[in-house]
Amino acid sequence: MATKQIKLMDIALARSGDKGNGSNVGVIARSPEIYAYLDKELTAARVAAHFSEIALGGVTRYELPNLNAFNFILEESLGGGGTETLITDAQGKVHGLAILHMVIDIEESLITTIKKT
Template identity: 60%
Template sequence: MTRIRLEDIAHARSGDKGDGSNVGIIAYTEAGYRFLLQELTVARVKDHFSSICLGSVERFEVPNLKALNFILHDSLGGGGSESVKTDAQGKTHGQALLRMELDLPADVPLTGLNP
């Protein structure tokens, strides 16, 4: 196994959705997308954001874009205008998720996963 960060095989886009945030993870390659389908689960994302995501996490697959889209419910303390948090913005959640570490199995080559 090789320990990697999610940012090694994907990039992200994220933003506010009311009191939650929307995080899109886009794999650089088809091999990376197949790996993420198995490894980037709702449970793993919920655990990664356990200190800020008080609600549920939903995952949507977007195969034509090699992407996974996550909705983190109740993660912004009521939203940008209602929250007492210093920066209740979902735009930072994509970068935060890219810092997640994953174990890449030996049979999935790291070569060819990056752009």
């Protein structure tokens, strides 16, 4: 099946924040069809590779199919947490935007689904 490269931001939304020394990144698919596709493509390993320079303790993925969403915990990504770190984004707020810049291959048949959302 033919694929096209796009940024995750073209098919999903994201929110992020802190969980102690880890950040919490939620990704919401724009349709159930896109959620089903991302369920296979947006793995914890893929997100860990994308955040390899900051998620020093690994990545855990949680599925929320009733919301067409995923929740990723990026362990040890905040340099000790909001009150203990000198990093600029001590609460991981930019991590949601960072995941949306991930480039993925998507089946061209889903392109029409994207345009409808």
